[in-house]
Amino acid sequence: MRFKKLDLNLLVALDTLLTEQSITKGAEKLNMSPSALSNSLSRLREYFEDDLLTQIGRRMVITPLGESLKINVRNALNNIESTILVQPSFDPLTTDRVFSIFCSDYTQTVLAPHALEIIGKQKSTARFQFLPQVDNPDEQLEQGKADLLIIPSDFVSAQHPHDVLYKEEFVCVVWQHSEIAKGKLTAEKYAEAGHVLMRPAVIKKDFFETAFAQKYGIKRRLIATTFSFASLPALVIGSENIATIHARLAKKMAKVWPLEILPVPFDVTPMKQCVQWHQYRNNDEGLIWLRGILKEAAINMDAE
Structure with a gap:
């Protein structure tokens, strides 16, 4: 499909290339051959009239135009995913979704067990991966690497919505x-x-x-x-x-x-512990369900 002479399939290739900064790694991620991804990069360079990524030694470095496109392309794909591709309904009893949550080991120790207990009692088929905290955590939302962040209020991004789960002394x-x-x-x-x-x-x-x-x-x-x-x-x-x-x-x-x-x-x-999600995923029924689980878990952890 083309939009203003741009093959929209190339946006996925561009997003992957700007993230991985490697044709080999990008091809593996997209399950395609390096030569096919290299051809996609050539077409992107022709369209944007810019190298987008340039080879310096053994590394590929993003050009200034590529950097300016990086977040916008990721946001565009997130918007497509959240408004068009996501299933209109979410059933925790039959879902095969894997939710990625960036949080500290403190959160995994005091809050996560209560969330998993609630989920287990519901007999949900959802799965979860808890991932370590990183610098600039909001970038993980924008790059689609995280479904939720559980972080102190001092680190939440003003660009995305959040809720306060609880306060900690x-x-x-x-x-x-x-x-x-x-x-x-x-x-x-x-x-x-x-x-x-x-x-x-x-x-x-x-x-x-x-x-x-x-x-x-x-x-x-x-x-x-x-x-x-x-x-x-x-x-x-x-x-x-x-x-x-x-x-x-x-x-x-x-x-x-x-x-x-x-x-x-x-x-x-006191610290305010918050949950944050991407602005384009406000209506994601799976995340609405999971945020509700986390709020209930925050209440239950003080009842033990």
């Missing part, structure tokens, strides 16, 4: 037999202690500590960092170190590890 966890567990945890003791911190690999090295110091006026002495929220409580065992973590996660981990839960000795703004 923060607490300190220390080893139950440590000296720091005895008596009141003051701001002075907190500042003097060693700290273990979760630091995502995609975030620049000092992002969290700079923000923390600016917001609360306390510079923490870092002893260790990890990529996982759930591992933080274990890393204080046998030491005088502190981990500042989500209250719900601390409560769960204190059932497993010899931990003492202490209040943070200064006011910490």
Whole structure:
């Protein structure tokens, strides 16, 4: 099919090429031969009068025009998928959909089990893949790599709708037999202690500590960092170190590890945990169902 002399089938090829930046990988993804995809790229170059991707050494680099097309092409395909190709009705008991959800291991520990419990009781045939958080998470929605993001309100995009699922407080966890567990945890003791911190690999090295110091006026002495929220409580065992973590996660981990839960000795703004989806998928019945499941799960997780 052509629209203004452009073969619309080429849009899928263009989207894949701009995403993969490789003819070989793009051909594998589209289940076509590299020569066929190379021919599609030639036709796209002719239409747009631009190289779109250029070979530099062993890499293909996107041209400025290609970069300007990248999000618009992905949004166009998302719009087609959400308004034309998506089935008009969704039945959780017979669906074969696989929902991709980007969220932290904290979310997978405190919220996801309750969601899967509800889904199991409904006898839904839907499947799920929980994927690790990345920098610029809204791009995952725009590229169609994620159906939903579950992220703090500080990271939601203004370009896409979202709902607040719940609020989360923060607490300190220390080893139950440590000296720091005895008596009141003051701001002075907190500042003097060693700290273990979760630091995502995609975030620049000092992002969290700079923000923390600016917001609360306390510079923490870092002893260790990890990529996982759930591992933080274990890393204080046998030491005088502190981990500042989500209250719900601390409560769960204190059932497993010899931990003492202490209040943070200064006011910490509660986190608003949100679910976000693509603006073109407001009427996706599958996502409406799943968002309802997550809201119910947020209620149930505080009833345990």
